[in-house]
Amino acid sequence: MAMSEPSQPILTAAVPPRKALRMRDWIVLLRPRQWVKNLFVVTPVVFSGRVAQAGVVLAALLACAAFCLLSSAVYILNDIVDRDADRAHPTKRDRPVAAGLIGVREAAILSVALAGAGFTLSRLIHPTLGIIALAYLGLNIVYTFWLKHVVLLDVFCIAAFFVLRLLAGTSAIEVVPSIWLLLCGGLLALYLGFAKRRHELMLLGEESARHRSVLSEYSAAFLDQMSIVLLSVTIVCYIMYTVSPEKVAEVGSHALTYSTVFVIYGVFRYLYLVHHRGRGSPTETLLTDRSLFVTIILWFLYCGWVIYRPF
Numbered sequence: 001m002a003m004s005e006p007s008q009p010i011l012t013a014a015v016p017p018r019k020a021l022r023m024r025d026w027i028v029l030l031r032p033r034q035w036v037k038n039l040f041v042v043t044p045v046v047f048s049g050r051v052a053q054a055g056v057v058l059a060a061l062l063a064c065a066a067f068c069l070l071s072s073a074v075y076i077l078n079d080i081v082d083r084d085a086d087r088a089h090p091t092k093r094d095r096p097v098a099a100g101l102i103g104v105r106e107a108a109i110l111s112v113a114l115a116g117a118g119f120t121l122s123r124l125i126h127p128t129l130g131i132i133a134l135a136y137l138g139l140n141i142v143y144t145f146w147l148k149h150v151v152l153l154d155v156f157c158i159a160a161f162f163v164l165r166l167l168a169g170t171s172a173i174e175v176v177p178s179i180w181l182l183l184c185g186g187l188l189a190l191y192l193g194f195a196k197r198r199h200e201l202m203l204l205g206e207e208s209a210r211h212r213s214v215l216s217e218y219s220a221a222f223l224d225q226m227s228i229v230l231l232s233v234t235i236v237c238y239i240m241y242t243v244s245p246e247k248v249a250e251v252g253s254h255a256l257t258y259s260t261v262f263v264i265y266g267v268f269r270y271l272y273l274v275h276h277r278g279r280g281s282p283t284e285t286l287l288t289d290r291s292l293f294v295t296i297i298l299w300f301l302y303c304g305w306v307i308y309r310p311f
Contacts, residue, residue, distance in 0.1 A: 025096040029079065029107060030072040036283050038067045040165035040185060041172070046300075048175045049250060049307050056173045062125050063172035067165060069118030070133055074140040076111035080104055081144050088211045089204070128171040136164045151217035155193035162189035180241030187237055191230035191267065192282045195274045198223040199281070231267055238263050255306045262299035266292060 045051060045060040079086070079097040086098035096102040115137055123130030143157045163186045170177040201208050201215055201223070208215040241247060242257040269292050273285055286292055 025101045029076055029096045029102055031075045034283055035068045036286060038064050038071060038165060040162055041067050041169040044166060044169035044175060045173050059125055059172045060169060063129060063168050066118045066121040067168060069114045070136055073111045073114035073118060076107050078144055080107055085211050088207060126171050129168055132164055132168045132171060149214050151214055154214050155190060158193040159186045159189035180237060180244055183237045184234060184241055187230055187234040191227060191234055194223050194226040196281060199274055235264055251306055259299055259302050262295055266295045
């Protein structure tokens with residue numbers, strides 16, 4: 001009688017529990033990687049020369065946290081409204097709402113809760129910050145349902161979101177915003193917005209209008225012209241900021257002007273990545289391109305040294 005062979009254990013791929021997947025879906029829905037944009041909120045405290053004041057830094061960090069809540073609320077609203085169009089996008093189709101991993105009702109409840117929490121925190125930090133938070137939410141709602149379908153105004157809205165972040169930072173620490181700093185931030189955001197539109201146009205090709213109807217109003221040549229104009233004006237504005245009499249008096253020299261080298265290389269590097277590496281999202285590009293990331297760190301460190309050096 002033949003002996004039966006001992007049974008061998010069957011190896012199966014480890015499958016993450018549904019609870020773990022569910023948590024991951026909620027985290028993805030918040031888009032924490034996009035919170036990098038809210039560093040604009042803390043920029044004023046660095047350039048105001050008040051980093052050594054603990055109360056001021058705390059107010060700036062809390063304002064940044066409030067805008068993380070607000071921006072996540074807006075991203076969720078956008079995912080709900082654009083869920084059908086996102087399914088036509090090669091990467092956005094994997095977003096939790098578009099993929100059906102999180103229901104519309106659940107996402108809507110979370111969006112409202114985050115918006116309420118972000119506004120409440122903003123209002124507690126400073127009344128003016130509460131008004132800016134409301135303006136940010138209101139403009140995003142109008143953008144989501146209307147302005148993102150209007151050529152040019154769609155990108156101008158994106159720039160306005162960054163300017164509001166800068167204003168949020170100045171109101172949180174109660175300083176008068178520099179007009180040059182606001183211009184630099186707004187113009188840079190415009191440049192990044194048009195570069196992102198070009199990336200979407202090239203990535204999606206003939207299907208671009210199906211994903212975002214306003215893309216049918218743009219062409220690669222037009223967007224390239226916009227990039228050239230905005231690059232030039234942004235660099236000039238930054239130079240004017242560094243040589244402005246009030247900034248020179250505050251720093252004590254023209255040393256901040258030399259930081260322009262990092263700014264020029266950074267925007268040129270991003271332009272190169274858009275045209276030759278197929279990059280488009282500013283956040284993803286910043287987090288994945290080592291050269292750009294190091295350039296921004298070096299710019300930040302140099303500016304910090306110039307503003308806070310003890311001699």
